Amino acid sequence: MTNKLYTDVLIIGGGVIGSSICYYLSKKGINTVLVERFGISSGSSGACDGFIFLQSKKDKDLCTLTLESLKKFTFLSEELSYDTEFEKCGGLVIFTDEGKFRLLDDKSGNENKSENRKRSSIISKKDGIKGNNYIKKIDRLELKKIEPFISKKVIAATSCGDEGQVNPINLNFGFIEASKRNKAKILTYEEVVSFNITQNENYFNEDITYRRKISKVYTANREIIPEEVVCACGAWSKKIGDMAGTKIPVIPRKGTLIVTEALPKIINHVILDFDYLCCKYEENRELGFTIEQTKSGNLLIGSTREFAGFDDRVDFNKLSKVIYRAKEIFPFLGEVSIIRSFCGFRPYSPDLLPILGKVQGFDNFWLAAGHEGDGIALSPITGILMSELIGEKINSGKILNNFLGVDLKKFSPERFNKV
Amino acid sequence: MNKDEIVCRCEEVTYKEVLKAIKSGCKTISEIRRKTRAGMGFCQGKSCRSIIAKMLAVEGGKEVSEIEVEKIRPPAITVKMKIF
Numbered sequence: 081m082t083n084k085l086y087t088d089v090l091i092i093g094g095g096v097i098g099s100s101i102c103y104y105l106s107k108k109g110i111n112t113v114l115v116e117r118f119g120i121s122s123g124s125s126g127a128c129d130g131f132i133f134l135q136s137k138k139d140k141d142l143c144t145l146t147l148e149s150l151k152k153f154t155f156l157s158e159e160l161s162y163d164t165e166f167e168k169c170g171g172l173v174i175f176t177d178e179g180k181f182r183l184l185d186d187k188s189g190n191e192n193k194s195e196n197r198k199r200s201s202i203i204s205k206k207d208g209i210k211g212n213n214y215i216k217k218i219d220r221l222e223l224k225k226i227e228p229f230i231s232k233k234v235i236a237a238t239s240c241g242d243e244g245q246v247n248p249i250n251l252n253f254g255f256i257e258a259s260k261r262n263k264a265k266i267l268t269y270e271e272v273v274s275f276n277i278t279q280n281e282n283y284f285n286e287d288i289t290y291r292r293k294i295s296k297v298y299t300a301n302r303e304i305i306p307e308e309v310v311c312a313c314g315a316w317s318k319k320i321g322d323m324a325g326t327k328i329p330v331i332p333r334k335g336t337l338i339v340t341e342a343l344p345k346i347i348n349h350v351i352l353d354f355d356y357l358c359c360k361y362e363e364n365r366e367l368g369f370t371i372e373q374t375k376s377g378n379l380l381i382g383s384t385r386e387f388a389g390f391d392d393r394v395d396f397n398k399l400s401k402v403i404y405r406a407k408e409i410f411p412f413l414g415e416v417s418i419i420r421s422f423c424g425f426r427p428y429s430p431d432l433l434p435i436l437g438k439v440q441g442f443d444n445f446w447l448a449a450g451h452e453g454d455g456i457a458l459s460p461i462t463g464i465l466m467s468e469l470i471g472e473k474i475n476s477g478k479i480l481n482n483f484l485g486v487d488l489k490k491f492s493p494e495r496f497n498k499v
Numbered sequence: 500m501n502k503d504e505i506v507c508r509c510e511e512v513t514y515k516e517v518l519k520a521i522k523s524g525c526k527t528i529s530e531i532r533r534k535t536r537a538g539m540g541f542c543q544g545k546s547c548r549s550i551i552a553k554m555l556a557v558e559g560g561k562e563v564s565e566i567e568v569e570k571i572r573p574p575a576i577t578v579k580m581k582i583f
Contacts, residue, residue: 121530266524342541
């Protein structure tokens, strides 16, 4: 092994999360190296939609983080000198079923309806989102004005003006290019193959605790000696965890997306079917409908939420069902051509919250994964949070447990080690 | 080849832009596609894929046969959604 590389922080994973962490660390002047086994954006960040959605964030703290992320997005293109195609176009959650829409108002504590209550609470209305009228209800007439091509079957919607869209691939490359300017080293087509782990004995009140440290990281032709190691491998994080000898509970949740030919501006918002939101919280549902029009004019139609391992073949039956629903909601789509379809893997975390923080039992191993469908929306704030945590540890040896008023215990990897 | 010549006609990506992507570290056709949009248009790279493979080979000092073949995404030809 001839090629030795010393660094303060090593990030594994060149997706949007890894590159964001890389950017914010290098911005602080911390010596950073990023390794990616294929090209930039070759995993989920290159096979997803660009929704930045607030209405789907049920958790209060997740909402706080998303709102902060949104603030960053507004000037990120300028900061990175890269066009992320961010647009605050507003988001809609659409309803085709009157009953489900009424559930939003159902605040009665009827326990028999717990299933319904669960569904209505899926749309976060007050907790994290400031202001009473932040999420507006819209009737069919108003909907027709703002989204003229929508079908009559859609009886109502909820809208949030601050939601928007971004081009995830551009965002990813933007972070990478800006990191390079900040002197970070980006190594693509280099896969991490193994770790060298040393054990330290710590004596505390006569108890011996063993703390492990990743002292060396090997790729096919290089030996990297890092101070800190960050795993940002999304759905593939488990593999890195296995190498380190710790269990990372992230599994892939597959989504299928369809891209159409480019059209003139025809859809004004990022649109999510209410049933799609339910998919996230109900494990046995897997079909939903989402649509956005990208800056290039192509429509991006999704999506499924399946547990199917890493099988990246497009399932024709499921694709047909998504298209069927799409045509139901936007009848003009029948005349529009599909140019490609593909699958991506959301990093699913068992409690539907991202896993951010230091891995228990290790001195220098960090995890930032498990964002499921929110990775793009949360990427800037994840980068900032992780760079604060790691920067603080490098500078003062302390581990922060609070960030923007959010208790980080909730997101820490330790939460899965209990019981 | 003229530097402003268009390599990907659907997305109007020039030779210069693809070359810049290769110089910035892109090593496969799919990474160039993501960075420049070459191959993301209506024909899905049917015309530009081979030109880009050749460019990668020339710049990397390789044979075209050594360049990784891009995964073809369905459908093979564009289809209207009404057939579903």
